[in-house]
Every structure is written in C-alpha cells, then in structure tokens.
Amino acid sequence: xxxxxxxxxxxxxxxxxxxxxxxxxxxxxxxxxxxxxxxxxxxxxxxxxxxxxxxxxxxxxxxxxxxxxxxxxxxxxxxxxxxxxxxxxxxxxxxxxxxxxxxxxxxxxxxxxxxxxxxxxxxxxxxxxxxxxxxxxxxxxxxxxxxxxxxxxxxxxxxxxxxxxxxxxxxxxxxxxxxxxxxxxxxxxxxxxxxxxxxxxxxxxxxxxxxxxxxxxxxxxxxxxxxxxxxxxxxxxxxxxxxxxxxxxxxxxxxxxxxxxxxxxxxxxxxxxxxxxxxxxxxxxxxxxxxxxxxxxxxxxxxxxxxxxxxxxxxxxxxxxxxxxxxxxxxxxxxxxxxxxxxxxxxxxxxxxxxxxxxxxxxxxxxxxxxxxxxxxxxxxxxxxxxxxxxxxxxxxxxxxxxxxxxxxxxxxxx
Numbered sequence: 070x071x072x073x074x075x076x077x078x079x080x081x082x083x084x085x086x087x088x089x090x091x092x093x094x095x096x097x098x099x100x101x102x103x104x105x106x107x108x109x110x111x112x113x114x115x116x117x118x119x120x121x122x123x124x125x126x127x128x129x130x131x132x133x134x135x136x137x138x139x140x141x142x143x144x145x146x147x148x149x150x151x152x153x154x155x156x157x158x159x160x161x162x163x164x165x166x167x168x169x170x171x172x173x174x175x176x177x178x179x180x181x182x183x184x185x186x187x188x189x190x191x192x193x194x195x196x197x198x199x200x201x202x203x204x205x206x207x208x209x210x211x212x213x214x215x216x217x218x219x220x221x222x223x224x225x226x227x228x229x230x231x232x233x234x235x236x237x238x239x240x241x242x243x244x245x246x247x248x249x250x251x252x253x254x255x256x257x258x259x260x261x262x263x264x265x266x267x268x269x270x271x272x273x274x275x276x277x278x279x280x281x282x283x284x285x286x287x288x289x290x291x292x293x294x295x296x297x298x299x300x301x302x303x304x305x306x307x308x309x310x311x312x313x314x315x316x317x318x319x320x321x322x323x324x325x326x327x328x329x330x331x332x333x334x335x336x337x338x339x340x341x342x343x344x345x346x347x348x349x350x351x352x353x354x355x356x357x358x359x360x361x362x363x364x365x366x367x368x369x370x371x372x373x374x375x376x377x378x379x380x381x382x383x384x385x386x387x388x389x390x391x392x393x394x395x396x397x398x399x400x401x402x403x404x405x406x407x408x409x410x411x412x413x414x415x416x417x418x419x420x421x422x423x424x425x426x427x428x429x430x431x432x433x434x435x436x437x438x439x440x441x442x443x444x445x446x447x448x449x450x451x452x453x454x455x456x457x458x459x460x461x462x463x464x465x466x467x468x469x470x471x472x473x474x475x476x477x478x479x480x481x482x483x484x
Contacts, residue, residue: 074270075190076179078262080157080484082470083254088153089245092116093467099416116216116467118144134204138211142477145212154470162262164236165305167462168251174311175233178218181304183290186283190273192447195280196455200405205285213478217466218305219279225308229268232261243468250462274306275447277460298483303471305464309440316435317456320410320424323431324399329364339392340372353436359389360434362425380445385436386457402454411456
C-alpha cells in the first residue's frame with residue numbers, strides 16, 4: 070500500500086519575542102474556568118481566547134457554539150493584526166525543547182498525516198467526547214489555523230534524537246518561559262529534516278495528549294478530502310523515555326444519594342478501605358492505590374489483586390471507573406456530560422478538595438499511569454477513560470501557528 074510519509078514539513082509561523090508574553094497561553098487544564106475568563110478579559114490577545122471552551126463563558130454570555138467560534142476567530146484576527154508571529158521563510162520541521170527544573174525533553178514538530186490515525190501508525194488510548202470533537206472540527210474550519218500540536222510519543226530512534234539534540238545546540242528562534250517551563254524552538258536544516266522524515270515515515274507513534282484534536286483532524290480531512298492542508302495536522306513527537314507522566318485526579322458527583330458511610334462501606338467490594346487522619350496517610354504510593362476524599366475526610370482504597378491479561382483492565386483509572394464511579398456513584402464517566410471534573414496533578418490536591426467541599430462531591434487522588442501502560446493499552450486497541458494521564462510539561466498554544474487558509478485566515482496562504 071502506498072502510504073504518505075507520516076510527517077512532513079510545514080511553513081510554521083513562530084511567535085515573535087516581543088509578543089510571547091502576551092500571546093502564549095498557559096496550561097489550560099490546570100486553570101479553572103474562572104481563571105481562564107479573567108486571563109482573557111485582562112489580555113485580549115492571549116491564545117486562551119482562541120481555544121476557549123463553552124465552560125469558559127458565563128451562561129448569559131453565549132448563545133451557542135457559533136458565538137464561541139466567532140469569539141475565537143476574533144481573538145485570532147487581533148493576534149494576526151498586531152503581527153505577533155514571524156511569517157515563515159520555508160516549510161520545515163522543528164526541534165522543540167521543554168525544560169522544567171531538572172527535566173528536559175526535545176521533540177520534533179511537523180505536519181502529521183491524518184491517514185496515520187486510520188492505518189495503525191498513530192495509536193490512541195483514550196475515549197473522546199463527541200461534542201468536544203465536533204466543536205474542535207468546527208474550530209479548524211472557522212479559524213483556519215491551529216496552534217496546539219497533538220502530542221505523541223514513540224520508542225526512541227537514537228538517530229532521530231541525535232538530529233534534534235544537535236539542532237538544539239544553536240541559538241533558539243523562540244526562547245520563552247511560561248509558568249516555570251522554558252520553551253525553545255529551532256528550525257531543523259533541510260537535509261537533516263528530510264532524513265528525519267524518512268526515518269519516521271512508517272513509525273508507530275502514540276497520542277499522549279490531543280485525542281480530541283486528533284478526532285477533529287480526522288473530521289476535517291473527511292470534510293475537505295481534496296484540500297491538502299486539512300489532510301495533515303500539527304504534531305510534536307517526543308521519545309517515550311523522555312516523558313514525565315503525572316496523574317489526573319477525579320472530582321465526581323454522587324447520583325446514588327448514598328451517605329458517606331454507605332459509600333465507604335461499599336468500597337469493600339473492590340478493595341481494602343482504610344480511614345486516615347489526613348492526606349498524608351491516604352496518598353497513593355504505588356499502582357493499585359487511590360486516595361478517597363469526601364465530607365472533609367480521607368481514606369485509602371487499595372484495590373484487590375486482579376488477574377487480568379488485558380492492560381486496560383489492570384489500570385487504576387479503569388478499575389475506579391468500572392468498579393466505583395459507575396456502579397456506586399451511578400455516574401457514567403464515558404457519557405457526554407458525565408459531570409466528572411478532572412484536575413491535573415500540577416494544579417494541586419488542594420484544588421481537588423476545594424471543588425469537593427464547594428460542590429459536595431467525592432474526590433479521587435490517583436497514582437500516575439505509566440508510559441508503558443499507555444502504549445500497552447494502545448497496542449491492544451483498547452481505550453482508557455478520559456483524562457487517564459497528564460504528560461507534563463506540555464506544549465503551549467501560541468508558540469507555533471499552522472495556517473489552513475480558511476475562515477479567519479482565508480486571506481493567507483496555507484502552510
């Protein structure tokens with residue numbers, strides 16, 4: 070079968086140093102809707118204003134998805150009007166380095182062909198919410214640009230990594246710190262870029278962040294089958310042994326109406342429950358443990374040993390979903406509007422307890438899912454619950470811009 074190379078160069082627009090502090094968005098998931106609203110109100114060219122979701126607006130502010138998309142397009146138009154990005158000189162692939170404390174990872178940014186999501190070269194591992202995927206597909210059309218790369222991982226190719234590391238010894242074209250993470254970008258030389266693209270032409274890669282963006286890219290390709298820019302989506306590929314995976318914690322409603330005592334007693338069906346004086350005694354220290362928070366009290370849940378051959382069935386997030394959240398709280402985590410909030414570990418456990426105390430909910434503090442588990446689930450063709458892993462540090466919106474030439478960028482050449 071004649072398959073297009075998985076990655077290709079694209080004419081990437083890069084943020085200018087003088088505008089980086091205004092345009093580059095902070096971590097979306099680690100902020101509450103209230104925080105995101107405040108940032109956009111104070112800074113009308115923050116890329117958070119381009120990528121906002123329905124929950125970022127007050128109920129009386131929005132009439133529907135069209136209004137939301139119009140606001141995003143208006144923000145992008147403002148950013149383009151102030152010429153915050155360098156226009157590209159040539160199509161290229163890029164080295165992108167993220168540094169946080171002692172952790173450093175350098176990946177490849179290129180245009181990934183969406184056919185890879187169909188032919189087995191790009192594997193997913195998480196369920197997506199259809200409405201969110203539809204909104205992002207409409208977002209591509211209306212805005213005509215993307216700035217949030219789909220994040221991927223793969224089993225290291227030393228020759229590819231050598232090119233990235235060598236490129237990153239030069240002076241970075243983008244070098245900016247956002248919320249404690251240093252972001253640096255270099256354009257890879259044409260001949261070196263061609264060699265990397267050839268080595269990765271048929272590589273198997275795994276989506277670590279951006280399942281909804283991947284679904285939106287597929288929808289965009291279906292809607293524009295003859296439009297080359299829509300057949301690829303911007304992606305960043307990091308080596309699997311460079312990633313730092315943290316947990317996504319859960320804040321869940323209880324639709325069963327059970328008392329706290331009844332719920333805790335029923336947890337004995339899935340494991341051993343131990344009351345603790347505080348978080349320190351409940352915090353999970355290994356796979357198979359979950360901290361439970363309710364009514365300002367803490368418990369440690371240790372799942373019973375499980376004899377399962379499938380990687381998915383052995384995951385804490387799946388055992389919690391199928392053994393606790395669905396049967397005991399009567400919440401379908403896979404439903405479109407499940408009511409479950411997801412709090413990434415960097416946002417802090419205090420944020421979990423704050424939301425639980427405010428809304429009378431139950432919190433679950435998770436142990437991180439490993440990269441090996443993530444790849445094993447994807448290899449088996451299974452899907453984890455939403456927000457099963459939080460790979461940090463994350464790429465940021467507003468550093469790269471890939472132009473599609475529709476909607477708000479109809480006046481620009483596609484990249």
